[in-house]
Amino acid sequence: MKNYKILLAYDGGRYNGWQKQGNTENTIQERLERILSEIAGEEAEVFGSGRTDAGTHATGQVMNFHINWQATAEELLAAFNEKLPEDIAGLSIAEMPPRFHSRLSAKGKHYAYTIWNSKRPPVFWRKYAFWCKEALDVEKMQAAARFFPGEHDFKSFCANKRMKKSTVRRLDEIGFEQKGDRLILHFYGNGFLYQMVRILVGTLIEVGEGKRQPEEMSEILREKSREAAGFTAPSRGLCLREVFYTEEAKGGE
Amino acid sequence: MKNYKILLAYDGGRYNGWQKQGNTENTIQERLERILSEIAGEEAEVFGSGRTDAGTHATGQVMNFHINWQATAEELLAAFNEKLPEDIAGLSIAEMPPRFHSRLSAKGKHYAYTIWNSKRPPVFWRKYAFWCKEALDVEKMQAAARFFPGEHDFKSFCANKRMKKSTVRRLDEIGFEQKGDRLILHFYGNGFLYQMVRILVGTLIEVGEGKRQPEEMSEILREKSREAAGFTAPSRGLCLREVFYTEEAKGGE
Numbered sequence: 084m085k086n087y088k089i090l091l092a093y094d095g096g097r098y099n100g101w102q103k104q105g106n107t108e109n110t111i112q113e114r115l116e117r118i119l120s121e122i123a124g125e126e127a128e129v130f131g132s133g134r135t136d137a138g139t140h141a142t143g144q145v146m147n148f149h150i151n152w153q154a155t156a157e158e159l160l161a162a163f164n165e166k167l168p169e170d171i172a173g174l175s176i177a178e179m180p181p182r183f184h185s186r187l188s189a190k191g192k193h194y195a196y197t198i199w200n201s202k203r204p205p206v207f208w209r210k211y212a213f214w215c216k217e218a219l220d221v222e223k224m225q226a227a228a229r230f231f232p233g234e235h236d237f238k239s240f241c242a243n244k245r246m247k248k249s250t251v252r253r254l255d256e257i258g259f260e261q262k263g264d265r266l267i268l269h270f271y272g273n274g275f276l277y278q279m280v281r282i283l284v285g286t287l288i289e290v291g292e293g294k295r296q297p298e299e300m301s302e303i304l305r306e307k308s309r310e311a312a313g314f315t316a317p318s319r320g321l322c323l324r325e326v327f328y329t330e331e332a333k334g335g336e
Numbered sequence: 337m338k339n340y341k342i343l344l345a346y347d348g349g350r351y352n353g354w355q356k357q358g359n360t361e362n363t364i365q366e367r368l369e370r371i372l373s374e375i376a377g378e379e380a381e382v383f384g385s386g387r388t389d390a391g392t393h394a395t396g397q398v399m400n401f402h403i404n405w406q407a408t409a410e411e412l413l414a415a416f417n418e419k420l421p422e423d424i425a426g427l428s429i430a431e432m433p434p435r436f437h438s439r440l441s442a443k444g445k446h447y448a449y450t451i452w453n454s455k456r457p458p459v460f461w462r463k464y465a466f467w468c469k470e471a472l473d474v475e476k477m478q479a480a481a482r483f484f485p486g487e488h489d490f491k492s493f494c495a496n497k498r499m500k501k502s503t504v505r506r507l508d509e510i511g512f513e514q515k516g517d518r519l520i521l522h523f524y525g526n527g528f529l530y531q532m533v534r535i536l537v538g539t540l541i542e543v544g545e546g547k548r549q550p551e552e553m554s555e556i557l558r559e560k561s562r563e564a565a566g567f568t569a570p571s572r573g574l575c576l577r578e579v580f581y582t583e584e585a586k587g588g589e
Contacts, residue, residue, distance in 0.1 A: 092459045142460075164457055172457035204417055204425035206345045207395075207464070 084149045086179045087156060089163070091144040094170040096210050096319065100137040101144075111135075111171065115146065118166045122159070123150040132185040132326040133192065136278065138318035140211065143193070143325040147185045191255070191327040194270045196284045197320045201264035212265060213284075213320035219291030221259060221266065227290040228257040228268075230300035231283065238307040240286075242278035242315065250276055250307075257283075269324075278315055286313030337402045339432045340409060342416070344397040347423040349463050349572065353390040354397075364388075364424065368399065371419045375412070376403040385438040385579040386445065389531065391571035393464065396446070396578040398438045444508070444580040447523045449537045450573045454517035465518060466537075466573040472544030474512060474519065480543040481510040481521075483553035484536065491560040493539075495531035495568065503529055503560075510536075522577075531568055539566030 093111055103113040112129055119127035132145040152159055160176040167173070182188075199205035199212040200219050231254050238250040258269035268287065270280050286303065289295045295313065303311045346364055356366040365382055372380035385398040405412055413429040420426070435441075452458035452465040453472050484507050491503040511522035521540065523533050539556065542548045548566065556564045 092456075094459055140460075161455075164455075167457070169457065169462050170459060172459045174456050202414075202417075203345075203427050204420070204422065206347055206423060206425045207393075209422045211460070 084181075085152055086147055086149050086181050086183055087152070087159065088145060088147045088177050088179045088183065088185065089160065090174040090176075091146060092142045092172045092174055093140060093144065094210070095135060095137070095139045095141070097170065098137065100135055100139070101131050102134040114168070114171065118163060119148060119150065121166065122162050123152065125151065130185050132189050133275070133323075135323055136281075136318045136321070139321045139323070140319075141323040144323050145185045145189070145326040147179060147183060149181075185326070188328055189326050190329050191271065191273050192275065192323065193325040193327070194275065194280045195322050195324045196268045196270070196280060196316065197322070198266040198268070198284070198288065198316075199264055200266045203264060205264070208265065210319055211322070213288075213317050215288060215291075217292065219266065219288065220293065221261070221291065223293075223297055224287045224291040225259055227287055227295075227297035227300050228259070230297070230304070232256055235304050236307060237276055237279055237304070239303050239309060239312045240279045240282040241276035242282065242309065243276070244309060246276070252276060252279070280321060281316045281318065282309075282312050282314075284316040284320070288316060289313040337434075338405055339400055339402050339434050339436055340405070340412065341398060341400045341430045341432045341436060341438065342413065343427040343429075344399060345395045345425045345427055346393060346397065347463070348388060348390070348392045348394070350423065351390065353388055353392070354384050355387040367421070367424065371416060372401055372403065374419065375415050376405065378404065383438050385442050386528075386576075388576055389534075389571045389574070392574045392576070393572075394576040397576050398442070398579040400432060400436060400438045402434075438579070441581055442579050443582050444524065444526050445528065445576065446578040446580070447528065447533045448575050448577050449521045449523070449533060449569065450575070451519040451521070451537070451541065451569075452517055453519045456517060458517070461518065463572055464575070466541075466570050468541060468544075470545065472519065472541065473546065474514070474544065476546075476550055477540045477544040478512055479550035480540055480548075480553050481512070483550070483557070485509055488557050489560055490529055490532055490557070492556050492562060492565045493532045493535040494529035495535065495562065496529070497562060499529070505529060505532070533574060534569045534571065535562075535565050535567075537569040537573070541569065542566040 098111050099107050099109050101111050103110045116129050127148050129146050129148045156176045160173050163173050197212040199214045234253045236251050252274050254272040256271040260267040351364050352360050352362050354364045356363045369382050380401050382399050382401045409429045413426050416426050450465040452467045487506045489504050505527050507525040509524040513520040
């Protein structure tokens with residue numbers, strides 16, 4: 084058995100997210116397992132670096148799987164891409180050490196959230212951005228964003244109210260990028276709770292609209308309650324850009 | 337009656353091109369006329385700077401129309417955008433002198449054609465680019481492209497075989513831009529025949545694939561026959577970027 088890692092891009096628009104669970108149909112994981120099982124002629128289980136929500140995109144999702152494969156890794160990637168629908172693609176492949184696991188070996192992630200901030204409709208970005216017509220006060224959003232880097236209990240930014248495990252995460256950076264009509268928020272951290280990025284974005288948008296003050300952020304963190312934070316920005320603006328691994332985990336490349 | 341010019345962007349993917357003609361349904365022109373007639377409460381006729389084919393996109397199409405309108409131009413644009421489907425948008429508006437006509441006053445156009453040149457599938461560009469898996473020889477394509485600027489009879493690059501009017505056009509420049517996996521070809525000229533850009537692109541791709549030599553281009557021009565040129569590149573890679581007007585025609589801005 085070999086352990087392969089594939090870097091994936093997908094347009095999440097028509098999928099029910101990454102993870103197959105219970106009766107959920109049409110998930111990306113399920114699609115990929117079916118294709119890899121066909122190619123390998125055996126059941127293949129696929130591990131993603133993390134779930135992405137229904138409608139969320141990826142340009143740098145990482146998955147791994149163990150299969151018997153005699154030809155080269157590049158031939159495996161070509162066979163895989165041949166069978167994929169046009170909204171999912173394998174970008175690169177590497178054989179990894181047996182213990183590499185795309186989720187357990189990950190030490191951090193980069194998510195980007197795209198806001199279309201213009202009166203002009205986002206014709207070519209309508210499926211990849213959240214449209215805010217009114218001009219956002221980006222300086223206030225940046226002031227608010229400065230409250231989040233560091234290790235915090237992000238319970239107020241977690242959509243899973245029955246979460247029993249720790250809701251403490253380390254957020255390393257929130258970066259702002261303006262590209263024409265797009266305002267892109269970049270989130271770097273060691274792990275993200277369920278819908279955490281989308282709730283952070285919704286809260287920052289409310290700051291940008293003047294509905295909240297930057298100083299309220301520390302209060303929201305303290306309350307440890309989903310109700311304290313802002314709305315959940317829609318999934319279509321979110322994209323998993325990159326998963327980071329330790330040098331050790333990257334050994335196979 | 338006032339004469340308004342609107343700068344338009346649209347994703348042509350689900351439309352049967354710009355122009356309504358005969359029984360053609362679901363054209364962009366027809367959609368826009370219906371919406372403007374609703375807003376103005378009178379029949380409105382819309383003039384585009386030119387037709388775009390079924391599936392072709394625009395980020396800089398120009399149209400004009402004459403209506404009775406009492407409120408401001410910005411209010412007209414807002415009302416228009418309010419009623420548009422999400423794959424069409426009005427980007428800006430200007431009241432023009434009575435004689436301005438978006439097609440007749442145009443002195444030139446800029447079209448861009450996007451080729452996705454990579455083994456990696458174009459997940460996020462699949463609807464806006466033509467995918468060439470094998471590496472194209474861009475230098476040869478550039479050598480071939482140098483045969484076209486100037487005034488020529490482009491009959492070999494015209495899909496309308498019954499064209500009775502002149503097929504002489506002036507092509508000012510073919511520019512090449514590499515942006516990651518995208519190879520973008522920019523065409524500037526005073527006018528373009530039916531599918532001219534797409535046939536030029538198809539022919540240049542055949543040069544890039546080594547199926548034709550750059551020197552053949554002058555022979556193709558001389559033959560004045562559609563059969564002499566290459567294939568018609570698909571419409572989804574084509575985008576009308578800008579329409580140019582004389583200073584006089586721009587008077588109203």
